[in-house]
Amino acid sequence: MTNAIKLLFGMLLAAVAVNAQTEHICKSTDEAAQAAHTRLLEFRSSPQTQNYDVKYHRFEWVINPTVRYISGVVTTYFTAREEGFQTLHFDFDPALSVTEVRQRGTALNFQVLAAEKLLAVQLPNPMSLGSLDSVSITYAGQPPATGFGSFAQANPGGNPALWTLSEPYGARDWWPCKQDLNDKIDSIDVIVRTPAAYRAASNGLLVSELQDGADKIYHWRHRYPIAAYLVAISVTRYAVYSDFVPVPDGEPIEVLNYVFPQDSAWIRNETWRIVEIMQVFNELFGTYPFADEKYGHAQFGWGGGMEHQTMSFMGGFSHLLQAHELAHQWFGDKVTCASWEDIWLNEGFATYLEGMTYEHIPAAGSWRNYLVGKINHVTGSAGGSVWVDDTTNVNRIFSSRLSYSKGAMLLHMLRWTLGDEDFFQAIRNYLNDPAIAFGYARTHQLQAHLENQSGLDLDEFFADWFYGQGYPSYQIEWGQSGSRLAVKIDQTTSHPSVDFFEMPVPVRFVSATGEDSIVVFPHQFSGQYFELELPFAAASAEFDPQLWIVSKNNTVTNNPAVSVDEVETFRVRWFPNPAADVLTLDWPGFEGAPVRGECVDAAGRKVFAFEVTSAQSTFSLRGMPAGTYTMRLFTPKGTQLQVIVKQ
Secondary structure, three states: OOHHHHHHHHHHHHHHHHOOOOOOOOOOOOHHHHHHHOOEOOOOOOHHHOOEEEEEEEEEEEOOOOOOOEEEEEEEEEEEOOOOOOEEEEEOOOOOEEEEEEEOOEEOOEEEEOOOOEEEEEOOOOOOOOOEEEEEEEEEEOOOOOOOOEEEEEOHHHOOEEEEEOOOOOHHHOOOEOOOOOOOEOEEEEEEEEEOOOEEEEOOEEEEEEEEOOEEEEEEEEOOOEOHHHOOEEEEOOEEEEEEEEEOOEEEEEEEEEEOHHHHHHHHOOOOHHHHHHHHHHHHHOOOOOOOOOEEEEEOOOOOEEOOOOOEEEOOOOHHHHHHHHHOOOEOOOEEEOOHHHOHHHHHHHHHHHHHHHHHOHHHOOHHHHHHHHHHHHOOOOOOOOOOOOOOEHHHHOOHHHHHHHHHHHHHHHHHHHOHHHHHHHHHHHHHOOOOOOEEEOHHHHHHHHHHHHOOOOHHHHHHHHHOOOOEEEEEEEEEEOOEEEEEEEEEEOOOOOOOOOEEEEEEEEEOOOOEEEEEEEEOOOOEEEEEEOOOOEEEEEEOOOOOOOOOOOEEEEOOOOOHHHHHHHOOEEEOOOEOOEEEEEOOOOOOOOEEEEEEEOOOOEEEEEEEOOOEEEEEOOOOOOEEEEEEEEEOOEEEEEEEEEO
16 A cells, blocks of 8 residues: 555544445355245436546444344545546435435535435535545435345344345445446445344454444454455354464464354364365465455355455355355455446456466365366257346346356356466556556456467457357367378357357377377368378367357268378478477478468467578577477468477
8 A cells, every 4th residue: 555545544434533156156155045036127327427437435223133124324535537526425225214415524425226226415615626525424224125136134043134236236235336337436434233142244354343332343454455346244143263374474363263153163164164265265376365354254044156356255165165265355356347237347257267266276176077067058059148248137247158158268268268377467557557556447358468478469369268158069070190190170069159169179199009299280271271280090070179169069070082192282301300499390292372370388378489481491499498399381272380399
């Protein structure tokens, strides 16, 4: 945090003081919430809320978990984005009643606009651009239940409990806010008064827990930018304990657990998993973004989980659910989707990361089985895009097949296309981009980081896999004569929105004695022929053995009719093979027009590109690690491949 920001927070707080799966997706619902979940909502970004920037909220709430009711005061500090505006608007449900609005002790005129679901506050004077001001709103009522419930009361295990879950449009159901995905709150204080038998969980650090007669007052403080839908409280009887995640050369990160007393014993046997999970994410994506405050779990009476910033609300404690909600702290909380059209930036990442814990912690579960399950889920229907085409429909936003599973596999295929080094570095660059870190992002910003890191043009990839619908099916035929192998790859698609998915296609060839080689074919059109030298007689072939591509109904056939004679016209020779520092291309049939090519490693990552302009060319391999590489020539008659060995 910069000194300037610290100074601003100090000013704000001083002013306030004076002014006194087994669906493991995070949005699994119970029956009551499901009814609301499928409802069409009428939320649209309010132009009336765009003329100011929220800097700080101080929440002072009175909550009794035996009653579904809220009362309190919300103090908001804000700066003007426009010159001369005088009416301040908040998203606000008319089911709640406002008793007064004050500015530094002076009562202001206000009006609840029921049709627009807005609270309009009349300021005494027009605001100047960039000026800082504040208002305090006193209100009370029984909030409605939209989305996933937004404000809920229940009695799990016979103990009264009350919690909030505002995603996507429910924050306005229980407090006056600015709900759009364009303005994070810079800082919050959450103060909850409740009967002394109960505890209140919330975002940030617990500053104080004070007895006041028959009540207790809990004060939570959070000093990071936060989206309105991630502000949350949960109040019930809680048992409290902590796990700690070691950090190299740093203080351990506390994982603060608020759990129902009757469930404490078995939950303690589950939450230890978060230590190893966080260590994996810290290594891959950088240290947990809110490490100087805490991470936490607050159990609540609901059938899934919700990634409230620094404290996930948990309906269960499976490995995958814990991993999913923790992953959101990077993807969804540190960087938040700037439109519900792009919810996959939250949910696709969290789903992919939950599965990746199996890759890095094999004892936790099977990474291969996880991928099989996701591919089967995505291909269970012929259509559907990752891009959300109807953001009024909560069910569509949180489609488990599209936003979660297909979003996760989109990332998996990007990882395959770029290679691990570029993919993970690009993701770290995305998370740390000053323009979006602790702010909002759209898909095109992620794409830009992937392209900048890899040098690839990913327009077609995102057109096919993000905006487009469906998936490919591959029909692969191969024939071999001696060491020469000819391969023909056809493709059909499940939905007319995409006529062809351009992907690097891996095929594993295996001899009768168990020798094998995975060849990655740069598939650019249906019916494409390839030729390569294979140093053994292939007895069988397997499409995509490591499950990199979302596809279905694929066939791989040994067909002698697929003859190497069909590609004889572009027969080339690479020598010596194995090679040391220099590799030579001999192409007797070269026809004079320049032909581009590339060298890729065993994972399909581009090592270098080249252009052939004569019948014989030489290439330096100096500095390349020893190993197996594939030389690709993209000729007008097809793609020629040669597997070479660098000594």
